[in-house]
Amino acid sequence: MTSAEKPPANLPQDGQSLPDDVEALQQRVHELTGQLRRAEARVTALDAQLRERPTAPTTPSRTERELRVLAEQLERQAMLLERDEQVARELQRSLQPVVEKGLEGIQFAIQTKPGTRVGGDFYDIINLSDNFVAFLIADVSGYGLPAAVIMATGRLAFRTYAANTLSPKTIVNDVNAAMLRSTLAGHYLTAFLAVLDTELLTLQYVNASHCSPFLVRDGEVTPLDTEGFFVGMFEDPQYEQKGMQLEQHDRLFFYTDGLLGGFEGADRHESQRKLRQYLRDNSKLSVEELVDHLGRLLEAPEDDVAMMGVELLLEKAQQKQISIPSLPRELAHAENAILPVLENKGYGERAVFAVKLCLEEAAINAIKHGNELDDTKKVTISFSIDDNKAVISVADEGQGFDPKSVPDPTADEFLMATSGRGLALIRAYMDEVRFSDRGNEITMIKYAPWAAAKRT
Numbered sequence: 348m349t350s351a352e353k354p355p356a357n358l359p360q361d362g363q364s365l366p367d368d369v370e371a372l373q374q375r376v377h378e379l380t381g382q383l384r385r386a387e388a389r390v391t392a393l394d395a396q397l398r399e400r401p402t403a404p405t406t407p408s409r410t411e412r413e414l415r416v417l418a419e420q421l422e423r424q425a426m427l428l429e430r431d432e433q434v435a436r437e438l439q440r441s442l443q444p445v446v447e448k449g450l451e452g453i454q455f456a457i458q459t460k461p462g463t464r465v466g467g468d469f470y471d472i473i474n475l476s477d478n479f480v481a482f483l484i485a486d487v488s489g490y491g492l493p494a495a496v497i498m499a500t501g502r503l504a505f506r507t508y509a510a511n512t513l514s515p516k517t518i519v520n521d522v523n524a525a526m527l528r529s530t531l532a533g534h535y536l537t538a539f540l541a542v543l544d545t546e547l548l549t550l551q552y553v554n555a556s557h558c559s560p561f562l563v564r565d566g567e568v569t570p571l572d573t574e575g576f577f578v579g580m581f582e583d584p585q586y587e588q589k590g591m592q593l594e595q596h597d598r599l600f601f602y603t604d605g606l607l608g609g610f611e612g613a614d615r616h617e618s619q620r621k622l623r624q625y626l627r628d629n630s631k632l633s634v635e636e637l638v639d640h641l642g643r644l645l646e647a648p649e650d651d652v653a654m655m656g657v658e659l660l661l662e663k664a665q666q667k668q669i670s671i672p673s674l675p676r677e678l679a680h681a682e683n684a685i686l687p688v689l690e691n692k693g694y695g696e697r698a699v700f701a702v703k704l705c706l707e708e709a710a711i712n713a714i715k716h717g718n719e720l721d722d723t724k725k726v727t728i729s730f731s732i733d734d735n736k737a738v739i740s741v742a743d744e745g746q747g748f749d750p751k752s753v754p755d756p757t758a759d760e761f762l763m764a765t766s767g768r769g770l771a772l773i774r775a776y777m778d779e780v781r782f783s784d785r786g787n788e789i790t791m792i793k794y795a796p797w798a799a800a801k802r803t
Contacts, residue, residue: 450480452545452661456638460605460645460652467494467536468603468651469502473509476680478546478667481509481518484557484601484655485538485578497534501526501578505540513683515540515553516588519578523555523586526579535579539571539601544684546664547732548593551687553586558607561623562591563598566630568623571599590687598634599657600626605650606641634658666731671710673718673726673743678710681728685739688732695796701776702737702793708769709741709789717743717787735798736778740790747786778802 450472457470467487475481483505487497501522508521519540526535539560541552552571554560555578559570575586602622610621629637634656645652669684671677682703689699710726718724724744731738753770774780778799779792794802 450474450545452659453480454634454658454660456634456654456656458638458642458652458654460642460648467498467501468605468653469498470601470653470655471502471505472655473506475509475513475542478544479513479684480543480545481515482541482543482599482601482655482657483538484560484603484653485536486557486603486653487536488534488577493534497526497536497579500529501536501538505538513542513551513680514588515542515551516586519553519555519575519586520584523578523581523584527582535577538578541571541599543593544667544687545661546667547684547688548595548597548659548661548663549590549688549691550593550599551588551590551683553588555584555586558602558604558619560599560601561626562593563600563626563630564594564596566627568626568630570619570623590691592688592691593659595659595662597659598637600634600637601653601655601657603651603653605648605652606645606654608648608650608652609641609644666729668727668729670725670727672722673714673720673724674722675711675714678707681710682706685728685730685732685737689737692732692734692795694737694793698737698793698796702739702791705773705776705791705793706739706741708773709739709791712769713741713743713745713787717745717747719745735795737793737795738790739793740788742783742788745787747783749786750782 455472459468459470467485467489469483469485469487471481471483473481473483485498485501485505487494487501489497504522504525505518508518508525511521512518519538522538536555537557538555539552539557540555541550541560543550552573553575554571554573555575559572562569562571571589571591573587573589576584578584604615607615607618607622610618610625625641626637629640632640638654638656641654667684669681671680685706686699686703689702694702706728710728713726714720718726727740727742729740729742750770773789773791776793777791778794779790781790782788783790
């Protein structure tokens with residue numbers, strides 16, 4: 348990890364609470380801004396009155412004295428705002444995270460550069476679970492203390508909601524709702540949030556009107572973009588989630604729009620095109636070298652800049668295992684790990700729906716009937732997915748059962764039976780189904796549409 352700014356040792360580290368005076372800072376901004384605007388309006392009005400007078404008196408009039416007093420007040424307010432600008436800068440610096448431990452096999456290079464005005468650029472790297480990590484890059488609208496306050500609020504919101512799910516779309520939707528409730532009107536942020544499965548190397552991401560990050564692979568540079576509005580502006584931002592399969596030595600490059608100042612173009616699109624070409628021309632550099640070289644292009648940027656390069660040194664696992672407590676709500680963790688892999692492989696909506704339906708049925712049976720809703724017992728879900736088939740196993744810690752003893756609900760004599768329907772559904776939607784000898788583990792196989800066609 349590299350950084351253009353070394354944060355002071357006494358600043359908050361990851362895991363510590365953010366400053367608890369954010370609300371007081373927001374109120375301070377309101378008060379100072381209101382006072383400043385009132386003073387400026389009064390000075391303008393009085394100045395107009397003086398200009399309308401035909402001759403200037405030899406002694407200061409009441410209006411002139413009032414003007415002088417207000418001018419002094421205005422100067423004091425400017426000094427207060429300058430001091431709060433320093434507070435904003437310190438708040439901004441204090442919120443830059445320290446890269447968390449436990450991310451072996453992922454190389455980071457991070458650099459931030461302060462602009463002439465305090466902005467709201469920030470990044471974060473969040474461990475979601477043992478095998479999932481989130482990468483966040485964001486930029487708040489506006490400058491000064493208001494931007495720093497929104498930055499603090501936004502980073503806290505992302506960390507709070509990321510603890511609940513592995514879905515980037517759900518996280519960003521939750522943050523958007525929270526920002527609408529808690530931030531000042533007219534303030535919003537752009538953001539890009541990606542969640543990486545460090546075992547299967549699958550990446551799910553949402554781009555909320557942020558500068559498109561790039562995937563650098565074998566000299567090719569691909570932008571990562573989705574549909575979706577700003578965070579904190581609309582009640583229905585319509586975020587789109589996309590996914591992709593990453594490979595060992597793939598590199599990701601995240602940045603805020605201050606970096607585009609180093610690639611002057613007719614518009615933002617042209618600047619991004621030049622940045623993309625720069626990444627292509629320098630694709631053989633390590634992420635540390637790349638971020639360092641880009642930082643040198645921006646000696647004194649007008650806007651704040653945040654850059655983050657990520658290189659994967661990991662090999663893709665052939666099989667993944669997830670253990671969850673016997674609680675139905677925990678099933679979402681397995682679905683968020685399995686279904687995106689199917690989508691990335693191009694299995695199609697019908698196959699993904701079939702796997703989702705059967706996974707839920709098998710896991711709920713394991714929770715209710717196998718572990719008897721005992722949340723001290725685990726349900727273990729193992730899966731491997733390649734270009735031809737998905738193999739998913741669900742095991743519980745119960746006594747097991749004999750699948751042959753389960754009535755067939757499609758048979759005439761069992762049409763009214765309440766048991767057996769889940770197993771019948773699984774057999775109908777999956778291509779192969781088998782059980783362990785003990786009967787406490789089910790293995791389901793779903794062939795890819797193109798592979799299934801060859802089998803018929």
